[in-house]
Amino acid sequence: MNRTNDPELSCDVLIIGTEAAGAKAAIEANLAGAKVLVVTKGLMGRSGATVMAGAGVQAPLGHMDSRDNPDVFHLDMLKGGAFLNNQKLLDRLVNLANSEVPKLEKWGSVFEKTEDGKFFQSQLPGSSYPRTLRGVGGEGGVQWRKGLKAEIKRQGIVPMEDFFVTKLLTSNGEVAGAMGISLPEGRLVTIRSKITILATGGCGQLFLKTDTPATATGDGMALALDLGAELMDMEFHQFFPYHCYGPPVLAGFPVATLRYSLRAKLYNSRGEEFLERYMPLSKAWGLRDPTSRAIFIENKQRRGSPHGGAYMSVMHLPANLIRESMKFVMPRLMAKTEKVGFDLTQEALEVGPAVHYTMGGIRVNEHCESTVPRLIAVGENASGMDGAERIDGGPAITWCLTMGYIGGAEGAAKAMKLDWLPVDEGQVVAERDRLEKLLHRNQGITGFDLKEKIKNIMWEQCGLLRDKASLEEGLRLIREVKKNDLPRLSVPSSSKCYNQGLVSAIEAENMLKLAELALTSAGMREESRRSHYRTDFPVADNANWLKNIIVKQEDGRYTYTTAPPIVIKFEPPHEEISEENYG
Amino acid sequence: MDEAKVTVYRFDPTTDKEARYQTYTVPAGGWKDLKVLDTLRYIRQHLDGSLAFRESCRQYQICSACMMMVNKKLSLACEVMATPEMLIEPAANYTLLKDLIVSFHRSGKEEGI
Numbered sequence: 001m002n003r004t005n006d007p008e009l010s011c012d013v014l015i016i017g018t019e020a021a022g023a024k025a026a027i028e029a030n031l032a033g034a035k036v037l038v039v040t041k042g043l044m045g046r047s048g049a050t051v052m053a054g055a056g057v058q059a060p061l062g063h064m065d066s067r068d069n070p071d072v073f074h075l076d077m078l079k080g081g082a083f084l085n086n087q088k089l090l091d092r093l094v095n096l097a098n099s100e101v102p103k104l105e106k107w108g109s110v111f112e113k114t115e116d117g118k119f120f121q122s123q124l125p126g127s128s129y130p131r132t133l134r135g136v137g138g139e140g141g142v143q144w145r146k147g148l149k150a151e152i153k154r155q156g157i158v159p160m161e162d163f164f165v166t167k168l169l170t171s172n173g174e175v176a177g178a179m180g181i182s183l184p185e186g187r188l189v190t191i192r193s194k195i196t197i198l199a200t201g202g203c204g205q206l207f208l209k210t211d212t213p214a215t216a217t218g219d220g221m222a223l224a225l226d227l228g229a230e231l232m233d234m235e236f237h238q239f240f241p242y243h244c245y246g247p248p249v250l251a252g253f254p255v256a257t258l259r260y261s262l263r264a265k266l267y268n269s270r271g272e273e274f275l276e277r278y279m280p281l282s283k284a285w286g287l288r289d290p291t292s293r294a295i296f297i298e299n300k301q302r303r304g305s306p307h308g309g310a311y312m313s314v315m316h317l318p319a320n321l322i323r324e325s326m327k328f329v330m331p332r333l334m335a336k337t338e339k340v341g342f343d344l345t346q347e348a349l350e351v352g353p354a355v356h357y358t359m360g361g362i363r364v365n366e367h368c369e370s371t372v373p374r375l376i377a378v379g380e381n382a383s384g385m386d387g388a389e390r391i392d393g394g395p396a397i398t399w400c401l402t403m404g405y406i407g408g409a410e411g412a413a414k415a416m417k418l419d420w421l422p423v424d425e426g427q428v429v430a431e432r433d434r435l436e437k438l439l440h441r442n443q444g445i446t447g448f449d450l451k452e453k454i455k456n457i458m459w460e461q462c463g464l465l466r467d468k469a470s471l472e473e474g475l476r477l478i479r480e481v482k483k484n485d486l487p488r489l490s491v492p493s494s495s496k497c498y499n500q501g502l503v504s505a506i507e508a509e510n511m512l513k514l515a516e517l518a519l520t521s522a523g524m525r526e527e528s529r530r531s532h533y534r535t536d537f538p539v540a541d542n543a544n545w546l547k548n549i550i551v552k553q554e555d556g557r558y559t560y561t562t563a564p565p566i567v568i569k570f571e572p573p574h575e576e577i578s579e580e581n582y583g
Numbered sequence: 584m585d586e587a588k589v590t591v592y593r594f595d596p597t598t599d600k601e602a603r604y605q606t607y608t609v610p611a612g613g614w615k616d617l618k619v620l621d622t623l624r625y626i627r628q629h630l631d632g633s634l635a636f637r638e639s640c641r642q643y644q645i646c647s648a649c650m651m652m653v654n655k656k657l658s659l660a661c662e663v664m665a666t667p668e669m670l671i672e673p674a675a676n677y678t679l680l681k682d683l684i685v686s687f688h689r690s691g692k693e694e695g696i
Contacts, residue, residue, distance in 0.1 A: 043687065046648040047639040141645065184680055185597075213639045213646070248616040249664060252642025336644075448628035492632025497597045498681040501632045 010192040011037035012415040013408070014178060016220060017199030018159045019048030020397055021379025023148040024100075024404025025197050025411070030155050032412035037191060038157060039180065041164040041200075041503070045145045047215045048201055049380070050400065053141035054254050055124060056132040057397040059101035060094065063118040064130035070094040072128050075570055077395065080126045080287060081359075081387020082529045082540060083572035084233065084548055084565050088366040089384045091569060096402040101133060104401070107154075109147030110136040124260055125287050126391025133394075138257055138330045144397060163189070164503055167431045168196065168223050171421035174373040175227065179431050183503070186439075186496025188432055192423065194415035195374050197407045198224060199400075202358030202380040203514050204237070205451070205507075208459035210355040211243045211252065217451075220381040222510035224362045225517075229372040230552045232383045233360035234514065235521035236531045238390055239292035239464055240356030244349055246307035249340045255349055257330045258314055260392070262322065266295070267311040267348065268303040274310070289389055289464075289531040292353035296464045299352070309352025319345035353464060357396060359386040359531065360518075363550060368407040371552070374418075376411050378403035384548075387565070389530035439502055444488030447504030453481055454511050462519050467536040471523040478515050486512065517558065521549045524560060546572055587614040587665060589622060591634065592672040593682055602679075607631065618642070619669065620649050620660035623683075636660070636683035650674050651683050 013029040015022050018040035026038040040047060062068040073094040078085055102119070105111055112120040112134040123130040135143030152159065165180035169190070177192040203218025204210040225231055242256035258264040266284070268274045275284035278294040295310045305311050314322050322345050326334040337344055362370050362377035364384060370377050379400040390396060461474025489508065491501040527541035528534050547562040565572075587609040594602035613625030620638055627634045640646040642661050649660040652672040660671075677685035 042637070042639055043648060046637070046646045046687070051646050052640050052643045139645070211642070214641050215639055252618075252661075254643050254645075446628070446632055448632065452628070495595050495597055495633060497595055498635040498684055500627070500635050 008190045008192060009037060010420065011035045012193070013037070013195045013197060013411050014191055014193035015039070015197045015199060015408075016165050016178065017048070017201065017379070017381070018044040018161075019050035019199070019201065020144055020148060020400030021201075021381070021404045022197070022199030023152055024401050025199055025378055025408035026157055026159075027148075027151050027155060028405050028408025029197075029412040029415075030157055032409050034412035034415050036157060037160065037193070039160040039163040039165065041162070041183075041219070042215055043161050044152070044159045045149050047213060049213055049216060050148075050397065051141040051145045052211075052213065052254070053144060053394065053397055054139070054256055055260060055392065056122070056134040056140045056394040057101055057104075057144070057401070058127070058131045058394045059097040059133060059398060060131055061098055061102075061119055061121065061133075062129070063114070064121040068129035068131055070098070071569070073097070073131065076126055076128055076391060077386065078570055080389050080391035080530070082389065083546060084387035084529070086366075086384030086566045087568045087570065088566045089364065092366050092406065093385060093399060093402040096405060097398050100401040100405050101398060104144060104147040107147035107151040109143040111143070112136055122260070122393070124391075124393030125282070125285055127393055131393065137332070138261075139332060140394065140397070162498075164506070165219065165223065166435065166506055167427075168227055168375070169423050169427055170227060171423055173228075174421055175375040176421035176423045179428065181435070181502070183498050186499060188435065190428055192420050194418040194420060195376060195411040197376040197378060197411055198362065198381045199378050199404070199407075200381055202361070203511065204355045204358060206454060206458045206511055206515055206518065207237065207355040207463070208455040209243070209353065211240060212356065217507040217511055218358070218514045219507065219510050220377065221361055222513050224370055224372065224375065224377065225513060225553055227372050227375070228553055229370045229375060230363040230550050231361060231517060232363040232548050232550050233387070233521075234517040234551060235525055235549065236359035236386075236388050237355050237518065238288055238357040238359060238531050239353040240288050241291040241295055241353050242312065242351045243354035243356075245309035245352045246305065246350035247342065250336070250342060250349065253333070253336060255312070255333060255351065257333060258312065258344070258349075261329045262314045262317060262325060264312045264314045265316055266351070267313065268298045269305060269311075270303055272303075274298055274303070287389060287530070288356070288392060289533070293464050293533060295352050305350040307350045307352070309350040311348035312351045313348035314344055315346070315348070357390055359383065359388065359390060360521075367410055368403050376407045378407040387530075388532060435502070438489065438505060439491055439494055439499065441488075441490045442492065442494065444490035445485045446490055446492055446501060447506070447508040448501070450481070450485055450489060450508040451504065451511060453485070454478070454508065454515050457481075458515055458518070462515075462522055464533065466522055466532070466534050468523065471519055475516065475519045475523065478512065478519060482512060482516070517551050520558070520560065521551065524549055542572065542574060585611040587622065587667045587669065589614070589626065590670045591623075591626070591683070593634070594679060595633070595681055605631070614665035614667075617665050618661050619653050619658070619663045619665050619671065622665045622669075623660060623671070635681045
């Protein structure tokens, strides 16, 4: 870290994160006339989860079925989320979806359209009507990236890339800016802002098996937590069932389209279509978490595939039909399987659960404001949109675009009425010293190793099947890591140029905090609700647990409270919520 | 063969006058049935924490952050299977920043696979 030349940048609105949520916020704030600075720890379009989005993006346009509308969308989300969603926030988002999602097309994203110029929309588990707009060629994320990058460029916004924010600055409890490391030269930079928007995505990297990007280490959540902002629903992590476990040559490659478009079947090692046994109501066409759980249990009972998953096959369809539809719906998968010599008309893939999405996050109101003044959170960084589970088919991108709109436009309007806050030098000096010390501590445990430890603990103790014993053991192990490993967290090299050991160490610190919140919240919630499944409390308990668990840091300790979710439109049902009551 | 010989291009502009090649011996758990990117992650975690490379989607083969030369061929490290003998170099024709990290901005236009 360069001590003598710490530059100070200033802006009206600082946005941390450049993918769908951050890019949309930057575009809207810029359109509203604010001076915008948008930063990312990676490269725009080459980091984050947006580009990996496969299915599409939801908007209740009703182009395929005119019965769809924002209220139907809202209720679908509540049913999927088992009524823990914030209805005030959700109501704004479902209504904004119809204006904000189609904007992507104007900006350059190419959608699947019908012959009469309407958006093609498909129906995925959890949606009452076809609602998922699709990127052309079955690659939504690539199209969303294209449109957003083009519009960012058109507006003359130049993202500051390879910039890792390590601290938010405060002034009398309000956010006054941020500090971060410019990675190419290891320079510590101070940024002053009037409004700060967090858009750093989820924290799927907490778990051993995950299909989330390497960047999803929950940085924004940890930054907000450090300031005393409230986080909510941290026990809810989505397990995606269609992560490719094998063959090794295809491991990790996105294959879920086979399930969504061709209704691929899942078999256990006995050739049984086992999902129907777990999900009779939805006839095996259930949401992600019960499907993941079913695969996991089949493996525990020794009916899994060699790599620990289930067999996923489209062989119930004629070979020419498979080839023909793959050509249009999933050309990338088709090219890939051809390249590696894997014939989907003859063989099954192996798929299984991987953590995919974070329902929990920073607690925000319907203006995307956190509980700390001048701090906004959008997209997967925030919570309240999805409740206990996000339904399939692309609402995550919908939240990025609609919350990006709210955060960007409203954040800019607020910023332009505000002044910069004075920042006392003490915070800046303390952060510089902290990083300096870390950089030069070359003996101990590295961030790479610490992350692996956390990921194993979380997968084993806070995974698909939880109970009191596993959660308590997980918490014990995490606290042990905190006590024994955290003080000797080290960085293998003191180089100032792209020091990934340093980045990894800070990410591991962030992850450690969030792991503790997840384990504690999951231990408190003595019931099962969607993604959170307790074998010792296997049913949803509406009488006691129709509540969100909220946590914040106070005087160096985490304090947990509960509050009923905000209800404005749809009364939660009083009867028991079935594991697959999706309407 | 259980061990892989992985030769990696190394250059840190803050300490090195010129680039060098470093060869790592990677046990089976760090390369067999894995992608090149997994092997680089193994090296960085277990053998040499100073190694730097870009990664993000890790396995979807979609973000192109891990674009580099594998045995002289422009590849995504998260796509290509690791082999017992490999030469890993930064993507050719881009400005080198450190080790396998390059700038993808070239004459104002960004390119990728």
